[in-house]
Amino acid sequence: MPSHLTPITWLQALWDARQFKVMQPGQRRPSSLIRLYALETGSCEGCAMELRTLAGGAFALKASGFEFVPAPGEADWLLVTGAVTRSNAGTLLAAWQSMQGRKLLVAVGACGLDGGPFTASYAVLGGVRPLSRHYQVIKGCPPSPQDVLQALGVLAEEVWASPPVPAAADSE
Amino acid sequence: MSAMMDFLRGKPRSGLFHYRLERDDWIRFLALPGRLLPLLASWADEQKATILLLDGEKPVLISTSLELRRYHAPSSLYPVAAWGERMARDLWGVEALSAPDDAPALDDGSWAKTWPLSREGITVPGAGLTEPKGLYMSPCYVGLPGLVGLEYTLGGEGRLETVIPSIASAHRGVLSQLKGLTPEQALPIVARISAGGFVAHPVAFLRAVEQAGGIYPVPHERDTRLLLLEIERISLHLFDLSQTARLVQADLFATLCDQMRETLAALCASYGFSRRLTDVITLDEKQRERIEIVPLAQAVREAIEPKFSLLSDLYALYGERFRGYGVLSNDTVWHYAIGGTTGRASGRYIDMRRSDVGMRLEALRSSGGYGGDAHGRNLQRLSEIRDSLALIEEIIASFALEDETESFPALQEGLGVVESARGDIWYWLTLKEGRLDTIQIRDPALPVLTAFGEILRGEKPDSVPLILASFGFSPAGLAL
Numbered sequence: 329m330p331s332h333l334t335p336i337t338w339l340q341a342l343w344d345a346r347q348f349k350v351m352q353p354g355q356r357r358p359s360s361l362i363r364l365y366a367l368e369t370g371s372c373e374g375c376a377m378e379l380r381t382l383a384g385g386a387f388a389l390k391a392s393g394f395e396f397v398p399a400p401g402e403a404d405w406l407l408v409t410g411a412v413t414r415s416n417a418g419t420l421l422a423a424w425q426s427m428q429g430r431k432l433l434v435a436v437g438a439c440g441l442d443g444g445p446f447t448a449s450y451a452v453l454g455g456v457r458p459l460s461r462h463y464q465v466i467k468g469c470p471p472s473p474q475d476v477l478q479a480l481g482v483l484a485e486e487v488w489a490s491p492p493v494p495a496a497a498d499s500e
Numbered sequence: 501m502s503a504m505m506d507f508l509r510g511k512p513r514s515g516l517f518h519y520r521l522e523r524d525d526w527i528r529f530l531a532l533p534g535r536l537l538p539l540l541a542s543w544a545d546e547q548k549a550t551i552l553l554l555d556g557e558k559p560v561l562i563s564t565s566l567e568l569r570r571y572h573a574p575s576s577l578y579p580v581a582a583w584g585e586r587m588a589r590d591l592w593g594v595e596a597l598s599a600p601d602d603a604p605a606l607d608d609g610s611w612a613k614t615w616p617l618s619r620e621g622i623t624v625p626g627a628g629l630t631e632p633k634g635l636y637m638s639p640c641y642v643g644l645p646g647l648v649g650l651e652y653t654l655g656g657e658g659r660l661e662t663v664i665p666s667i668a669s670a671h672r673g674v675l676s677q678l679k680g681l682t683p684e685q686a687l688p689i690v691a692r693i694s695a696g697g698f699v700a701h702p703v704a705f706l707r708a709v710e711q712a713g714g715i716y717p718v719p720h721e722r723d724t725r726l727l728l729l730e731i732e733r734i735s736l737h738l739f740d741l742s743q744t745a746r747l748v749q750a751d752l753f754a755t756l757c758d759q760m761r762e763t764l765a766a767l768c769a770s771y772g773f774s775r776r777l778t779d780v781i782t783l784d785e786k787q788r789e790r791i792e793i794v795p796l797a798q799a800v801r802e803a804i805e806p807k808f809s810l811l812s813d814l815y816a817l818y819g820e821r822f823r824g825y826g827v828l829s830n831d832t833v834w835h836y837a838i839g840g841t842t843g844r845a846s847g848r849y850i851d852m853r854r855s856d857v858g859m860r861l862e863a864l865r866s867s868g869g870y871g872g873d874a875h876g877r878n879l880q881r882l883s884e885i886r887d888s889l890a891l892i893e894e895i896i897a898s899f900a901l902e903d904e905t906e907s908f909p910a911l912q913e914g915l916g917v918v919e920s921a922r923g924d925i926w927y928w929l930t931l932k933e934g935r936l937d938t939i940q941i942r943d944p945a946l947p948v949l950t951a952f953g954e955i956l957r958g959e960k961p962d963s964v965p966l967i968l969a970s971f972g973f974s975p976a977g978l979a980l
Contacts, residue, residue: 374695376645385755415669
């Protein structure tokens with residue numbers, strides 16, 4: 329590439345990136361970020377890919393009050409994508425139990441809720457619905473990053489206005 | 501003609517492509533000297549073992565009947581056959597004799613039933629998970645959207661010596677769900693086998709169904725699918741470029757890829773399609789008639805083309821960061837029959853689009869051979885996005901024109917292929933009274949998985965996420 333193009337390319341790309349960034353309507357930067365951990369548990373990977381996109385630079389995730397963290401022990405909310413294969417049940421439980429404080433279980437997409445098209449079988453438990461009584465849902469197949477961001481914002485308002493999940497729910 | 505095709509001449513055949521060998525001929529075939537036809541897949545169920553070979557760009561299926569639930573292992577000749585044999589053993593309890601590796605591939609001890617697709621399956625209420633014994637990278641560390649873990653050993657300088665991949669936790673029992681369904685019932689499940697092919701998997705499936713029924717789609721439907729496939733190709737290439745870029749802190753480039761992909765998704769939605777084209781491929785004639793693809797395709801071209809030169813220029817600023825990661829030699833991609841951008845970036849230029857009825861070949865200009873590393877695969881993706889835009893333009897210009905087709909009989913057996921963004925997807929199926937009697941699927945991630953040991957040997961463990969992301973590796977279409 330000719331070297332004289334370099335500054336123009338950078339500037340144009342930076343301008344584009346700034347122009348596009350999707351914000352949550354009416355958002356304000358909250359005082360502390362809600363930390364999210366995404367756990368894939370067996371699916372087409374569509375919802376997991378949407379969460380990757382949400383975590384990228386095209387969406388104003390931090391400005392909306394959220395950030396992804398690399399370990400469940402650092403997270404406030406657990407976002408589950410996938411139909412929960414029997415092989416992953418232990419990983420899901422361990423992730424949930426490693427979380428502290430006012431934690432929240434969120435099923436992202438149809439599979440995360442009830443397995444979607446992947447019905448309960450010798451290999452599949454069928455989402456978080458049969459596993460827990462305390463969870464929230466972000467619908468879609470797959471939900472868009474914008475839908476997820478918007479739903480997270482709504483959940484944040486609802487959750488902080490409601491009483492905490494009982495400690496006994498840890499093992500449910 | 502290769503010795504293999506010479507051997508098959510005169511053997512019993514059904515249709516144009518499926519040979520059936522007796523046990524002794526099967527064993528002789530798998531011991532033939534000389535040049536091997538590339539093996540794409542090895543499948544088995546309780547009745548038969550089948551391999552899918554490629555003669556040039558023409559598929560050849562070869563089957564043999566099982567005796568006492570056993571068959572001679574194709575992996576004795578083709579290493580890439582091993583995963584298919586191991587999966588068949590887990591699902592049907594059939595044994596590949598002389599196989600170099602018979603470890604479970606899908607059943608990690610968590611299943612509630614052994615041999616779940618077999619008539620002799622056994623319920624195991626107290627099943628327990630088999631834990632990895634040695635060093636292990638969890639799917640979380642590997643960092644892909646899908647579930648692949650790696651057991652490994654380290655050699656000198658802390659580099660990887662042996663690598664054993666695990667995809668068992670991604671298994672969703674897809675084949676057990678599909679068996680016995682009508683094609684209409686199966687389609688929503690097929691559409692969700694892999695997000696790497698919301699369009700490509702259903703199209704490959706429908707091509708197999710249509711071949712079984714002895715029909716071609718009408719030109720309008722044919723070109724609708726071709727356009728949808730190219731839109732999906734652009735979207736997935738942008739995703740894979742973005743994911744790879746994030747791992748080398750090329751954030752601005754990654755963000756541009758994400759934005760372009762979201763623009764594409766928004767266009768799909770605004771023209772009445774689902775954002776990622778989920779469930780767009782249908783068997784419903786009325787729904788097909790309602791699809792107006794040309795305005796969407798035109799809008800995609802107009803939105804993406806002006807950004808493409810910026811994308812290429814910006815990539816040039818970051819390209820050096822990808823050099824030398826996950827180098828795949830030309831020998832390796834031929835040996836394992838690795839296709840898609842990965843194969844082409846290493847000089848194996850096989851693109852099944854060239855065999856598609858109605859394909860506008862003049863638009864497929866990318867020649868491949870970019871050095872076989874992560875940088876080469878990115879360059880290949882960029883050149884294929886450019887080709888897809890050109891192809892969209894060509895198809896729009898001659899939309900739904902009749903093409904010459906040869907008629908063929910309805911044999912209730914079909915083989916369908918699609919060149920997806922990540923490589924060639926194959927469906928082989930038989931129908932009985934309008935329902936799926938046999939269905940086997942070959943996803944392009946299979947040969948990459950088989951080559952993991954060779955690909956990753958000598959690499960540093962912390963390079964693994966970047967290397968696998970640069971392949972666009974996804975186990976969703978494998979762990980069926």
